[in-house]
Amino acid sequence: MSLRYALLAILRVGPLSGYDLQKQFSQSVGHVWYAPDSQIYPELRKMNADGLIEPEEQTRGERGTRIVYHVTDAGEQAFLAWMRSPLSYQRVRDPAHLRAAYLEAAEPADARRFFEAHIAEWESELEQFEGELHHIDALSNPMLVRRLAVTPDAERERTIEYKRFAYEGLVERAKGEIGWARRGLELVDRLYPDVDANADADAEAS
Amino acid sequence: MSLRYALLAILRVGPLSGYDLQKQFSQSVGHVWYAPDSQIYPELRKMNADGLIEPEEQTRGERGTRIVYHVTDAGEQAFLAWMRSPLSYQRVRDPAHLRAAYLEAAEPADARRFFEAHIAEWESELEQFEGELHHIDALSNPMLVRRLAVTPDAERERTIEYKRFAYEGLVERAKGEIGWARRGLELVDRLYPDVDANADADAEAS
DNA sequence: CTCATCATGTAAGGAGTTACATGATTGG
DNA sequence: CCAATCATGTAACTCCTTACATGATGAG
Numbered sequence: 502m503s504l505r506y507a508l509l510a511i512l513r514v515g516p517l518s519g520y521d522l523q524k525q526f527s528q529s530v531g532h533v534w535y536a537p538d539s540q541i542y543p544e545l546r547k548m549n550a551d552g553l554i555e556p557e558e559q560t561r562g563e564r565g566t567r568i569v570y571h572v573t574d575a576g577e578q579a580f581l582a583w584m585r586s587p588l589s590y591q592r593v594r595d596p597a598h599l600r601a602a603y604l605e606a607a608e609p610a611d612a613r614r615f616f617e618a619h620i621a622e623w624e625s626e627l628e629q630f631e632g633e634l635h636h637i638d639a640l641s642n643p644m645l646v647r648r649l650a651v652t653p654d655a656e657r658e659r660t661i662e663y664k665r666f667a668y669e670g671l672v673e674r675a676k677g678e679i680g681w682a683r684r685g686l687e688l689v690d691r692l693y694p695d696v697d698a699n700a701d702a703d704a705e706a707s
Numbered sequence: 708m709s710l711r712y713a714l715l716a717i718l719r720v721g722p723l724s725g726y727d728l729q730k731q732f733s734q735s736v737g738h739v740w741y742a743p744d745s746q747i748y749p750e751l752r753k754m755n756a757d758g759l760i761e762p763e764e765q766t767r768g769e770r771g772t773r774i775v776y777h778v779t780d781a782g783e784q785a786f787l788a789w790m791r792s793p794l795s796y797q798r799v800r801d802p803a804h805l806r807a808a809y810l811e812a813a814e815p816a817d818a819r820r821f822f823e824a825h826i827a828e829w830e831s832e833l834e835q836f837e838g839e840l841h842h843i844d845a846l847s848n849p850m851l852v853r854r855l856a857v858t859p860d861a862e863r864e865r866t867i868e869y870k871r872f873a874y875e876g877l878v879e880r881a882k883g884e885i886g887w888a889r890r891g892l893e894l895v896d897r898l899y900p901d902v903d904a905n906a907d908a909d910a911e912a913s
Numbered sequence: 914c915t916c917a918t919c920a921t922g923t924a925a926g927g928a929g930t931t932a933c934a935t936g937a938t939t940g941g
Numbered sequence: 942c943c944a945a946t947c948a949t950g951t952a953a954c955t956c957c958t959t960a961c962a963t964g965a966t967g968a969g
Contacts, residue, residue: 502956503802510809520920533805535798540957542922565965567920584813588802588821590828592741592929595877596709596794599739602873603716605858605865607790615794622796652811659811659898666894667808670887671801677883681876688872692865708928726948746929748950771937773948798957 502589504544505553507534509572509580512554514648516569519545529644532629532671545570553579601685609693616685619678627675634668637661708795710750711759713740715778715786718760720854722775725751735850738835739877751776759785807891815899822891825884833881840874843867 507530511522522545523538536544548554553576556568572580597619604612636642640649645664652660713736717728728751729744742750754760759782762774778786803825810818842848846855851870858866 503800503805504956507805510805513812518920519922520918530805530808533799533801533808535800537958539922539959561919562966565920581812584806584809585817587824588806591800591802593739593832594709594741594797594929595739596797598873598877599709599713599716599736600790600794601876602736602739602870603790604869605862606719606787611791618793626799656811662894662898663810664808666891667804670807670884671804673883673887674880677879678876681879685872688868692868710928724948725950726946741929743930745931745950767947768938771948800957 503534504536504540505548506580506583507536508541508544508548509553509576511644512570512572513577513580514644514651516557516571518567518569520567522570525644529642532633533667548576552576609689612689613686616682616689619682619685623675623678623682627672627679630668630671630675634665634672637665637668709740710742710746711754712786712789713742714747714750714754715759715782717850718776718778719783719786720850720857722763722777724773724775726773728776731850735848738839739873754782758782815895818895819892822888822895825888825891829881829884829888833878833885836874836877836881840871840878843871843874 507526508522510530511517511525517525519538519542523541526536526541545554549556549570552573554570555573556570559567559569561567600615604615607615633642637645640646645661648660649657713732714728716736717723717731723731725744725748729747732742732747751760755762755776758779760776761779762776765773765775767773806821810821813821839848843851846852851867854866855863
């Protein structure tokens with residue numbers, strides 16, 4: 502249900518085609534709300550049917566066409582209404598902590614691999630989030646720049662600060678997950694003291 | 708896809724009916740993987756069709772029947788195979804951080820309400836996780852006690868430690884979210900210095 | 914002319930949500 | 942005998958995933 506609001510958030514700063522939208526998406530909102538193009542195109546149609554956006558057909562070359570979507574008044578209102586409404590939280594479905602709770606059923610080597618993969622996963626996320634933070638500070642994120650261009654002066658600080666703040670939260674979460682998994686590796690070493698392998702190296706590195 | 712492994716994790720400690728399973732579920736694995744009964748019953752059937760569990764029909768009173776499910780060898784193998792396999796991470800879909808990134812579009816009062824709801828949500832989670840931790844330490848979680856009863860001595864410490872560790876991670880995450888949202892409230896106060904209201908009270912409370 | 918990129922999808926299926934539906938048993 | 946709880950689902954729908962499908966344009 503949040504997909505359409507994620508799309509509106511981007512379209513609100515200016516009309517885009519489905520294709521461009523998808524590109525922008527993966528570089529901005531995509532960090533907090535993933536969506537593949539096979540989901541974006543149909544959603545745009547539904548949003549059009551619901552009157553939240555309006556298509557404008559443009560020619561491209563001799564015969565090519567592309568459709569850029571504008572946010573309608575109804576779309577703007579829907580976005581603001583969502584902002585005012587209480588957020589509906591999703592139920593927890595956390596495969597990593599599910600597995601962690603039953604790791605005694607795994608070989609120590611597999612437990613280690615699990616935590617290492619968890620670290621790798623979150624380090625890759627962390628890198629993205631920190632990259633975004635730098636782009637925000639350096640005003641080098643194209644979406645943010647476009648947004649600021651259509652934002653009244655008084656709102657500019659807030660626009661930047663809230664974005665910063667959101668990504669700071671994501672960075673902290675990623676660091677928390679990494680820290681937890683590192684302690685997980687230590688735990689495996691502690692629970693299987695006789696199994697050597699790369700265990701010692703791991704323990705000293707942290 | 709993890710649902711069936713969550714179910715196997717519980718059934719592995721002893722046969723249960725769908726009804727009992729559902730009860731146990733909400734008090735144990737349910738903390739990391741939510742599932743309503745309308746999802747559990749069909750999944751049990753599919754698992755039966757796939758040969759992972761076996762139904763045993765029992766009479767109950769004069770005419771009532773109930774079906775208890777046993778894990779088959781194939782089921783046990785499937786669980787262990789899952790434990791060995793790399794975990795597939797879900798794509799991010801985080802409505803809270805999505806909204807936070809665009810809060811400049813909200814009234815300050817709505818931004819505050821949003822962060823307060825976030826705090827309330829995670830405090831309720833936190834309470835559950837900390838309750839679980841106490842149950843683990845006091846050995847007062849019925850599922851854990853049943854599990855330990857069928858666990859060889861050498862595995863007992865690991866069983867307890869991994870469970871503890873999983874919940875510690877959840878507790879930290881919850882605390883992280885709460886801390887972030889508290890700083891969110893301070894940020895709102897900073898960005899709207901002229902709006903008073905309950906702002907001062909909030910700032911002092913934290 | 915050919916390849917990268919622009920541009921827009923469909924189709925099939927699995928997972929999850931919400932709401933509804935029904936009947937037996939046991940304790941007070 | 943009545944209410945709580947034991948017991949087991951179905952139906953309709955939305956959301957998401959994975960894989961496939963197709964054709965135009967512009968740069969070299």
